[in-house]
Amino acid sequence: MQIKDYPLKSSPVGSDLLLLQDSSDNSYESAPISSILSLVPTGTNLKYIQLLDSRTSGTAGGSFTSGSWQPRTVNTVATDQTSQVTLSSNTFVLPAGTYWLDCKAAFYLGNATKLRLQNTTDNTTILLGLSAWGFNSSFDSINFLSGCFTIGSSKNLQIQYRVSGTNIQSPNLGDAVSFGVNEIYLIADLLKFS
Known part of the structure; x- marks a missing residue:
């Protein structure tokens, strides 16, 4: 078990x-x-942030663009204990600090897929996610991106994806389950340590 x-x-x-x-x-x-x-350093003032790609029930996540890095939709700040996160056009701004990120995102018919956390202020890649393969079949794959990072000042950030799939369909970035509650296609949980 x-x-x-x-x-x-x-x-x-x-x-x-x-x-x-x-x-x-x-x-x-x-x-x-x-x-x-007790393993968390003393004096640490942990703050929790949750970012989502959230859609109304029955709304698919949209089609992907294949072959180059693209921003994943991030359209909701569900929780912000820092009261400093801003969000616009899939770009979120975090204040200076050290963070732990745990991100999951759905893909459908993506073939080779990968996520990354991109600092669009400085055009640098902060974290790379797992390399994954979602075959051309009727199931979603979930990609993961996690790690610790520090930014010295406020930065514009995006969760970006890259896929090799060419079967372009409206549920490529998440297939709706239509249960009468919001569809969630990306969850990014962040802990701010300092």
Whole structure:
């Protein structure tokens, strides 16, 4: 059984135990949440930011452009504990600081796919995501981009994608499930450490 197979507790407390899976031998150990939190440097004032590509129920994510780096749609600041994030035309501005990013994005018929975090102020790549392959079939693939980075001043940033697929369709950047709630095709969770 993998950690992902266990039930999720919606309101954990510091004395609850976390199940830890060793990456080398698949052994399991437990640790109290409070001990994990103790690994965060003291004096750190963590701030949480969540950015989304969110559409109304039944609305697909749009078609992709193949062969070059393109901005992924980021149209919603769902949470901003810094009160400093701005968003315009898929470009978001973060204040100076050190961040952890965990981003996931859906692709349909993308073939070779990759994400990156691009500093468009300085035209530099900050992070590269996993290289992935989503075959020409009837299922979505999820791409991942994660890592720690520091910016010394406010920067314009984009989550960008590149695909090799040529089967251009409206759900290339996310296929609607039409459950009566918003369709989410990209989630970018950021923790600001300083």
